[in-house]
Amino acid sequence: MLSYLESKLYADVEGTCSGQYGYIIAVVSILDIGKGMVLSGSGQAEFIIRYRAIVFKPFKGEVVDGVVNTVSKMGFFVSVGPVNVFVSQQLIHPDMKYDPNSNPPSYASEDQIIEKDTKVRLQIVGTRVDTTEIFAIGSIKEDHLGVIE
Numbered sequence: 001m002l003s004y005l006e007s008k009l010y011a012d013v014e015g016t017c018s019g020q021y022g023y024i025i026a027v028v029s030i031l032d033i034g035k036g037m038v039l040s041g042s043g044q045a046e047f048i049i050r051y052r053a054i055v056f057k058p059f060k061g062e063v064v065d066g067v068v069n070t071v072s073k074m075g076f077f078v079s080v081g082p083v084n085v086f087v088s089q090q091l092i093h094p095d096m097k098y099d100p101n102s103n104p105p106s107y108a109s110e111d112q113i114i115e116k117d118t119k120v121r122l123q124i125v126g127t128r129v130d131t132t133e134i135f136a137i138g139s140i141k142e143d144h145l146g147v148i149e
Contacts, residue, residue: 019131022057023082058124068118071105073098091139112147119148
């Protein structure tokens with residue numbers, strides 16, 4: 001029974017997003033499994049399980065690394081673990097210009113090119129948390145942000 005509860009916890013919790021705690025990346029350890037109560041009418045049992053987990057919840061001002069997955073004239077999206085961060089054209093350094101004629105579409109300056117699959121370092125400037133998803137906006141306007149090798 002305990003092994004079933006453990007496997008059910010891993011399957012139900014890992015990879016999900018909680019508005020309060022962020023994305024639950026992995027369950028590290030199980031601290032306590034309660035006695036359980038039988039639910040009237042269905043015969044199912046409900047257990048309260050306390051556990052420790054690795055979570056990811058980006059916050060305003062945090063500097064993170066990610067990979068560009070979409071580029072458009074409005075800006076670009078970066079995958080930072082399970083979170084997609086949008087970097088608006090207004091939050092990109094003024095030297096970088098959108099090049100619609102390049103294939104794939106990109107933002108380019110004299111020494112840097114941002115296109116699909118480029119690794120970038122950005123700063124989170126805002127987040128919005130839903131019950132099942134986290135949305136973020138990022139900036140590469142400051143020093144030491146942008147393309148990383």
